[in-house]
């Protein structure tokens with residue numbers, strides 16, 4: 001999920017953001033910041049957002065513009081004046097030769113003529129040799145260079161490194177704030193969001209990841225089931241049995257969207273109408289074989305069953321899914 005790889009300032013870090021932006025506006029931004037705080041509260045996204053902001057050629061009101069050459073580079077292929085230093089594999093140390101690469105980068109001229117940015121995460125992953133090599137850079141970073149070190153174990157970062165960076169301490173959101181944010185981001189009820197946050201040990205970012213990864217797995221399972229039914233490799237009943245315990249409201253919501261896609265493509269013959277391109281092959285295959293009437297009938301059924309689920313009329317979940325999948329299997333008979 002790209003979102004988490006992205007650059008974003010979560011609302012509970014907005015005050016920290018204002019602080020850094022104010023330092024920058026006053027030309028008092030230090031050349032090295034250490035962004036610390038517990039895991040899973042958005043420090044990496046904050047560091048990336050800051051790098052993006054500092055590289056932006058026309059920032060306004062404390063935000064990167066999102067459309068200049070720098071922003072476009074940052075958002076697509078990667079910005080040539082941004083150096084991202086992290087372990088080659090999670091859990092492995094950052095090695096001294098990686099820091100030497102960084103030094104080489106810093107000795108070159110900024111390609112876009114502005115800042116050079118380094119995002120180093122997690123800072124505690126540097127082994128002693130790497131940390132010592134970085135010290136020299138921290139002492140003489142060169143002009144227009146900003147190093148952003150991210151750590152969730154500040155105590156494990158060498159004191160000599162810490163003392164050369166300005167600390168940006170990040171705090172997790174209050175539980176109610178995290179619940180409200182998760183509920184709105186994932187379109188969940190507060191109670192579900194609260195449970196999810198508890199499972200994720202209070203980290204809203206982990207909760208988001210957890211939910212999205214989990215959902216992607218469910219989506220793949222559902223798609224595989226629908227495809228198997230079409231290919232007559234499994235029966236509708238078998239697939240219903242496998243999926244009955246999943247969030248059916250979600251499954252039916254997905255199916256409804258896919259059916260509308262099939263109708264759009266079927267009636268126009270134009271594949272560019274597809275909204276769910278990750279399912280392209282199956283949707284196009286069905287669109288070629290099935291006319292609009294049975295598709296509308298199935299979409300109506302899905303819609304009705306979804307409403308009955310939402311109204312908690314306590315339906316038999318497996319039977320409900322069987323009805324839908326039997327009708328799906330009848331599409332291509």
Ligand SMILES: [Zn+2]
Pocket residue numbers: 055056057058059064065066067068069070071072
């Ligand atoms: Zn920009």
